[in-house]
Amino acid sequence: MSGRSEGMTRGAGWWSRRGFWPVLAGAALVVAACGGGAATATPSNVFLEEVLAESAQAMAQVTALRYSLVNEGGETPLPAGLGMRSARGTMVQPDRMTAEVKATVAGFFVEIQVINVGGQTFMTNPLTGDWQVFDEALAPLALFDPAVGVQSILKELSDASLDGQETVQGVPSHRIVGRLTAEALRFIAGSYAEGSVLRAELFIGAEDLMLREVRLEGRLVEGEPEGITHILTFSDFNEPFVIEPPI
Numbered sequence: 001m002s003g004r005s006e007g008m009t010r011g012a013g014w015w016s017r018r019g020f021w022p023v024l025a026g027a028a029l030v031v032a033a034c035g036g037g038a039a040t041a042t043p044s045n046v047f048l049e050e051v052l053a054e055s056a057q058a059m060a061q062v063t064a065l066r067y068s069l070v071n072e073g074g075e076t077p078l079p080a081g082l083g084m085r086s087a088r089g090t091m092v093q094p095d096r097m098t099a100e101v102k103a104t105v106a107g108f109f110v111e112i113q114v115i116n117v118g119g120q121t122f123m124t125n126p127l128t129g130d131w132q133v134f135d136e137a138l139a140p141l142a143l144f145d146p147a148v149g150v151q152s153i154l155k156e157l158s159d160a161s162l163d164g165q166e167t168v169q170g171v172p173s174h175r176i177v178g179r180l181t182a183e184a185l186r187f188i189a190g191s192y193a194e195g196s197v198l199r200a201e202l203f204i205g206a207e208d209l210m211l212r213e214v215r216l217e218g219r220l221v222e223g224e225p226e227g228i229t230h231i232l233t234f235s236d237f238n239e240p241f242v243i244e245p246p247i
Contacts, residue, residue, distance in 0.1 A: 048162050051174055051204060056154040058209040060147075064092045066236040067146050069188065074228035076189050077221055081105050082112075084189075090236075091146050095119060096243040099144065117245050131246045146234065149187040150211055156184040157200060166203060168212045169235060173203040182220050188230070193219045210237055 068088040075083035082103045089098040099114040110126040121134045160178035167173065182196035198218035204211050216230040 044162060048160060048176065051162075051176070051209070052154050052157065052160070055204050055209040055211055056151055059150045059154070059211055062093075062147075062210075062237050064090065064236075064238055064241050065146060065234050066090050066239070066241075068231075068233045068235075069144075070231045072229040072231065074225040075104060076228075076230075077223040078103070078189060082110075087144065089114075090239075090241045090243065092241050092243050093147060097144070098243055113246075115243065115246055117243060120245070122246050133247075144189075145187050149185070149232075150234070152184045152187060153180065153200070153202065153214055154211065156180060157202065163201075165206060168203040168205075169233075171208075171210075171212065172206045173212060174206055176202040176204065178202070180216065182218070185216065185220055188232075189221045191221050193222050193224070196220070210234070 066088075067090070068086070070086045071084065075085055078084050082101075082105050085102045085104070087099050087101045089100055091097050095116070095118050097114075097116040099112075099116075101112045101114060103110055103112065105126060112126055113124040113131075115122045122131050123134045124130065125132055157176070157178040157180055160176055163175045163177050165172055166175050178200050180198050180200045182192035182194075182198060185198070186192040196219045198216045198220070200217075201213075201215040202211065203213040212234055214232040216232070217227075219226065219228060220230060
């Protein structure tokens with residue numbers, strides 16, 4: 001997966017904590033292994049909490065980004081009989097969004113363009129390709145909001161644990177595993193499967209703390225098949241994207 005090195009610079013306090021906690025966590029585990037009392041991995045838990053909190057703060061400062069959402073093993077039902085396979089686009093704070101949606105409708109494959117500016121939704125007609133203004137019945141196609149979604153993911157992740165590092169988009173990243181409720185992820189499709197809990201893998205840049213990839217295993221909404229996986233990526237942070245009404 002290719003990517004660019006973007007993000008925000010951190011202060012000296014972050015770097016010192018970043019170096020301190022892993023060392024302290026390792027020392028605690030060594031003491032425990034040597035029978036040196038009731039040592040626990042609490043320092044690593046504190047480090048994990050700091051990574052999530054600092055990532056939420058860093059991502060809250062992002063003014064623009066590129067996103068991609070890909071489904072593996074099924075489609076996500078949307079209004080108007082659409083079955084979404086993938087979506088990608090750009091977002092500019094506070095209220096501009098583009099989306100290129102690949103979906104099926106009545107068994108036929110379609111590609112749809114969506115632009116949302118100031119709460120007004122424009123979408124191409126799947127048959128003619130002409131731009132039209134749509135009402136709120138199709139709003140979930142345009143109201144996918146990465147800014148809201150990122151904060152939900154980082155703040156509502158439960159049973160979280162660090163699971164090493166991987167290189168994502170060319171950037172060494174913390175791999176964090178945990179669980180997220182479908183309700184916390186309702187920003188993706190505008191609804192959610194009641195009671196569904198998804199396994200989540202988060203990849204956060206080890207240095208810039210940008211959330212670059214999220215893998216979600218499980219059903220987001222009713223009608224999705226069991227075993228579906230949703231892969232959400234973020235990149236091109238703070239690039240000067242220009243989003244204007246198409247008509």
